[in-house]
Amino acid sequence: xxxxxxxxxxxxxxxxxxxxxxxxxxxxxxxxxxxxxxxxxxxxxxxxxxxxxxxxxxxxxxxxxxxxxxxxxxxxxxxxxxxxxxxxxxxxxxxxxxxxxxxxxxxxxxxxxxxxxxxxxxxxxxxxxxxxxxxxxxxxxxxxxxxxxxxxxxxxxxxxxxxxxxxxxxxxxxxxxxxxxxxxxxxxxxxxxxxxxxxxxxxxxxxxxxxxxxxxxxxxxxxxxxxxxxxxxxxxxxxxxxxxxxxxxxxxxx
Numbered sequence: 001x002x003x004x005x006x007x008x009x010x011x012x013x014x015x016x017x018x019x020x021x022x023x024x025x026x027x028x029x030x031x032x033x034x035x036x037x038x039x040x041x042x043x044x045x046x047x048x049x050x051x052x053x054x055x056x057x058x059x060x061x062x063x064x065x066x067x068x069x070x071x072x073x074x075x076x077x078x079x080x081x082x083x084x085x086x087x088x089x090x091x092x093x094x095x096x097x098x099x100x101x102x103x104x105x106x107x108x109x110x111x112x113x114x115x116x117x118x119x120x121x122x123x124x125x126x127x128x129x130x131x132x133x134x135x136x137x138x139x140x141x142x143x144x145x146x147x148x149x150x151x152x153x154x155x156x157x158x159x160x161x162x163x164x165x166x167x168x169x170x171x172x173x174x175x176x177x178x179x180x181x182x183x184x185x186x187x188x189x190x191x192x193x194x195x196x197x198x199x200x201x202x203x204x205x206x207x208x209x210x211x212x213x214x215x216x217x218x219x220x221x222x223x224x225x226x227x228x229x230x231x232x233x234x235x236x237x238x239x240x241x242x243x244x245x246x247x248x249x250x251x252x253x254x
Contacts, residue, residue: 012091014231015240021224028221036214042207050204056120063113064192064208065215066106070138071173073103073219077145078170081163091227093159094234096166097149098226102219104142111135130179131187134172141169155234 010016043061050057080096083089114132115125126132145162152158175182180189191199198205235241 012089014091014235014238017091018228018231018240018244021228025221025224025228028217028224032214032218032221035210035217039207039211039214042210043204047204047207048201053121056117059113059117061207061211063110063117065211066113067110067135068212069215069219070103070107070110070135071176072216073099073106074138074142074166074169074173076219076223077103078163078166081166084163085160085167088160090156090234091231093156093163094227094230095223096163097145097159098223098230099219100142100145100149100162100166102222102226104139104146106215106219107135107139107142111139129187130183130185131176134176134179137172138169138176141166141172144169 011020040061044058047058049055077096077099080092080099083092084096111132114135118127119125145166148165149158149162152161179185180187192205192208193199200208232241232244
């Protein structure tokens with residue numbers, strides 16, 4: 001068997017995944033903190049002010065990475081949900097459900113920072129713009145997945161039901177992405193193109209890309225941390241979990 005395929009099979013083992021995630025968590029959080037600090041310094045200190053918006057444009061260094069992550073997290077959740085529904089893999093169920101609250105948080109921050117940015121730019125905190133409305137629908141989809149997962153007592157059945165809802169909501173992702181193309185909206189068109197020339201000054205672009213990297217690393221670290229906790233709850237009766245917690249629960253002998 002191919003070594004990479006074998007590694008993926010081993011990763012599906014709850015004890016192996018728990019140890020694997022535990023080893024990587026400190027490094028991922030440290031990398032997210034370091035790159036986030038570099039990105040914010042570049043965006044808030046080094047990057048020049050926008051010729052139209054002045055320094056108010058700098059909120060994009062929070063808004064845009066969070067907006068990208070709101071879509072990425074949902075795609076990650078739906079992808080794992082698909083694996084969970086088709087192959088009934090326990091770890092995929094946990095990964096899908098662990099990513100839902102994190103994606104909801106990114107979406108909420110996107111909407112809040114977008115409203116703050118919209119006030120000086122558009123003159124209003126909120127407008128039923130196609131991009132804003134579809135992003136709000138995304139937040140409700142996250143809430144629906146989280147609520148459905150919490151409403152069913154059987155954890156595995158709850159994860160599969162929520163995964164099905166997540167897959168239904170995937171249709172909203174291209175609507176969000178292409179809303180500025182399909183409709184006449186107040187939201188500005190895409191200025192960052194990873195496959196072509198970007199319509200943004202390079203001094204403004206590099207901090208944005210660094211922050212996008214930092215948010216992705218933070219997302220994966222948070223998903224691993226939440227999945228480890230969920231794995232302990234789901235496997236609480238298994239021998240490997242009892243062996244793990246036994247040293248912490250054994251009484252001290254005087």
